[in-house]
Structures are given as C-alpha cells and as structure tokens.
Amino acid sequence: MKIVVVGGGASGMTAAITAAKKGAKVTVLEHRDRVGKKILSTGNGRCNFTNLHMSADCFRGASPEFITGVLSQFSEEDTLRFFEELGILAKEKNGCIYPYSEQASAVLDVLRFQMEQLGVAVRTEEQISNIFCKENFVVKTNHGSYDGDRLILACGGQAARSTGSDGSGYVLAKAFGHNVIRPVPALVQLCAKDLMFPGVAGVRCDGQVTLYVDGEPVASDRGELQLTEYGISGIPVFQVSRFAAKALALKRQVFASLNFLPDFSEQRLYYYFLQRAVNQSWKTMEQFLTGIFPKKLAVMLLKKVGLSVMTKAEACPASSWKGLADVVLDYRMPITDTKGFDSAQVCAGGVDTREVDEHTLESRLVKNLYFAGELLDVDGICGGYNLQWAWSSGYVSGFHAAEE
C-alpha cells in the first residue's frame, strides 16, 4: 500500500508513523523547508501535548459523535503511551502534559526519529501544483510527481501562517469537492473599543470574561486576564475568542464583560465597599482600592464611574459605591475584531465533517482520500486539546488508510 501524506505537521507525522507501522510505504510532502515547525512554538516552547481531562465538550465545530468517534480510537492515554514509546518522559501540571525536558523540540525530534526509523520518505520544499485522482492519486509538485493508493490531507488550517499552514489545504480539499466551513481565527486576542485601554496596558489580573453576541451570553471563562493597548488577552479570552470571531464574521454585535472580582455578588461587593469606607474613610479613592486591584486598573475603574482618584472615601455617595461595584463586576466593551490568523493558535472552521467518516476519516465524497488535524472543522480549547486532536486524527487516518 502506497500512501502520500500532504503536510508534515503534528497530524501528518502521526498519520505517517501509524501507516508505516502497518507496513505501508509512506511519503510525506511538506511545502516548507522542515517538518513540524508549529510544534516548536506550542505551549510557549514547552509543548502542552495532551491533557488528562479529555471530553468531547473540550472541542467545537464537529458533532460530539464525530469527535468521540476519533478520540475513542486514540485517546489521551494512547497519546501518552505513543510518546513514551518514542522516548518522551511526560510530566503533568493541572492535567496538562508536557515533555519532562519542557522542550517542544523534543516532541518534534522523536517524531522525526521514528519516521526515519520506519523508512518514511520525508520530502520538504514540495510545492503542490496539482493532484490527479483516477485509479490512484498522483501528486504533482515542483520536484516531480508522487503516486499513492491513498492520500491523506493533513495541511493544518491557516493560523500562525509563518509556521507553514497557510490555508492551501482548504484549496486542495475544495478541489476534491469538499465544503469548507469558513475558517476564522481562534485561541486569539480580542480587539476592543475602549478609550480607557491604552492607560491600563500591561495589567494582568484574575477575572472572568463573558462574551455576548447580540446581547446574549455565549461563552465565559475565568483565569488570568491581560489588558493591552488594543484590547484583551490571556487564556480566558483565548477560550471565548472563537465565538467572537464567528459572530464578527457574521457581522453580529459582540461585546465582552469583564468581572474583576468574580467571587463577589453585586450586593456583597456593594456592602463590602460601604464597610471598608467606614474603616478607611480618610483614604483617597486610589488609596482605597490599593490592595484589591493593580494600580492602573484601579485608576481605570474610577475613571469609568467618574470618580477622581483624589476623592476621599468618606465623600463618596452611596450611588458611587453602587456604580463602582457595577463596573468592577461588569466592565463592558464592544469587541471590534480579533488579532487575526497570524496571532491565532488555531482556526475554527475547516473541512465539513459531515462529509467525512468519523470512524476512518475517509472522505465520503472521494474514495481513498483521508483527512487529519486542524484542516477539519474541529477546534479545541487551550490546554493540549488541539494537539490531541492532531495525534488522534493523525492516528485514525493513518491506521485506516493503511488497511488493505
């Protein structure tokens, strides 16, 4: 069995290894000068390559059945076993799994070593000009042509394009008649229209972000928020960003609400402020908020409710405490854009999974054509889920493609 894998990323290399282990003669065609470039930047260079808390609701896009159909064939435990066999000693932090060396390059290296050992032919700088499909597949490139009984498309999406995934996989999928659900950036920073923001840039604080589309809450997450000159960032913002990107693409109204003290109810915070004002009545408002919020954030919150930083706490009317509590718990801003594909970690959207068999990842439209990885309309939340999708779908496509 001859298999051509287009794309030498996380999913393509896993597909190649799996198929080669089953005896297939595998060629990986990569258009960049090296394989697996994106893996190097994962997890801030440490590669969070899976997560012990795995379930279908950590993924979006495709139906839960499609996702579990794939994950059940290659779970997080299989991932741990797979990489252990390749030589990665893993370590865990809050469910997230990293290589013990905390070097993403180690994950890429062991995949490369294994491909070499199995005799996978890795061809880099291959620019695909055409793919013909008659009895078998013939892939024409700048260097010649490669034929395979089976073809696996594993080209990624178009996030972080400098790492190689430039969206050309969508073009190849469309050429085979597949529908591509419009990709948008996900796990990405959000741009907000808020005049207060330049002054507060650089602040990091715990909080909760809730995203509203046309006035309805659609997603929420809690953790470390980062306020920047253009808007908001941090893991909780990444987690809700795909919903913002999808809604913005449809020209819907999006705003975010930040809660800087999510453990307080509105009433509790109001009374807390009143009581604190009794004990600390002599303080200016800026001094009053010291110990609760970073200084820049305190100044921004006071400005938002029209209070001077120099106002004495004892001079604040009850309505101002109420206003301050409101702003602290529900700081709203219109979201105007995302920071785009080049800043995004993944894409939401991709090859419509209704056209792909969830047990084999074979196309329902073209026999012997398979898909793997982010090219499919599946995106995971932060925490090792996107690489797990790449390993799982790589394994499933490689395994079934190699079957006689």
Ligand SMILES: Cc1cc2nc3c(=O)[nH]c(=O)nc-3n(C[C@H](O)[C@H](O)[C@H](O)COP(=O)(O)OP(=O)(O)OC[C@H]3O[C@@H](n4cnc5c(N)ncnc54)[C@H](O)[C@@H]3O)c2cc1C
């Ligand atoms: C900064 C950053 C940090 C991340 N951190 C994490 C993390 O810690 N944990 C996690 O789970 N996920 C993380 N991700 C997401 C994860 O890296 C991706 O989801 C995963 O790499 C997708 O794998 P893939 O094989 O589908 O695509 P890719 O890894 O993008 O690989 C696709 C490959 O195909 C090649 N290619 C594309 N088109 C063609 C073509 N036409 N011809 C030939 N070759 C082609 C590309 O050059 C590339 O090598 C991160 C992403 C980024 C950008």
